[in-house]
Amino acid sequence: MSRDWVRLGHAIEAARDAKGMTQVALAAAAGVSESTVQNLEAGKERQRQPPSVKKVEAALHWAPGSADAVLAGGEPTPAELEAGRAPHGDGTAGLPLRIVQELSDGPLLDTTVLPLSGDSRMVIVVKGTPDASPDQIRRDLIAWAKAQAVLQNLDHGDGHSDTAN
Template structure:
C-alpha cells in the first residue's frame, strides 16, 4: 500500500493553521515533542506509521484513523463532522448572529423543526446547546428545560385563534 506522506504533512499543517495553532501549540496539545510535529509536517516518507499520530489526530479534532485515511488518499474526518455539526457555516445564507452562535456554541443538546401556526409551510428550526464546559448534570437540566419549552412551542395558538393547537397538529 502506497502512503502519501506529503499529503498527510499538508493536511496536518492546514488543520493546524485553520485552528490558529503553531507547531509548538500543536505539540503541547498533543503531548508530543515539537520535533514530532515538525517531522510529520516535513512529509518525509516512513516505513511505519508513527505511534504519536493518534495524539496529533485528537489535538486537531480529527476522528481516530483520519491520519491513515489521509495517507491512503482520503480526507480527515473531524470530531464535529462525525457528530453532524461540522458545516461550512461561512458559506450559508444564515444571519451572522446565528452563524456565530452555531460555531461557538457549547455541547449540542437537541434540535427541532417546529411548524408555525400559519397557513402554508412555515417552520422554525431550533438548536439547543449547553455550555461548552457543561457537566452531564448540566446537560440533563438543559435537556429538561428544552423539553418544557418545546411543548409550549409545539402548542402555539394560531394568529386568529386564542386556543393552542393540539400537539398532533404540529
C-alpha cells in the first residue's frame, strides 16, 4: 500500500493553521524541531514513519493512528476529549477547552498572579488580537494596565501580586 506523505503534510499544515499555530509553536508543543515540522509539511517521501509523526499527531489533538489514516488516504480523527477538557501532554492538561482555545489565539501580552485567600491565587493571561497592529497592541496594553490597577486594589489577601512580562 502506498503512503501519501504529501497528503499528510497538507493535513498537518491545515490542522496547524486551523489552530492558529505557527510551525515553531507546533514544534514546541510536539517536542520536535521546527525543521521536523517543515519537513513533515513539505511531504518528503519516507520509507518508515519517524517517531516525530506520533508527537505531531498528539500535539494536533489527533487520535492515535490518525497520521496512518491520512497516509492511507483517510482523514485524521480528533482525539477523544474527556469532560470537555484538553488532552494531557500538551501543557494545557485539564484546562477547559474554551481556555485552551483562548490561549492559542493571538500574541501573549502579559501575565499576572494575584493572591486570593489562603493559598488560592488567580492567574490572568492577557492575549492580544491575532495579527494586531502595533497601535492596537499598545491600546490593549494600556487597557490592561488600567484593569490590572483595579484588580490589584481589590481585597486579595495581602494585596501583593507577581507580574511577569
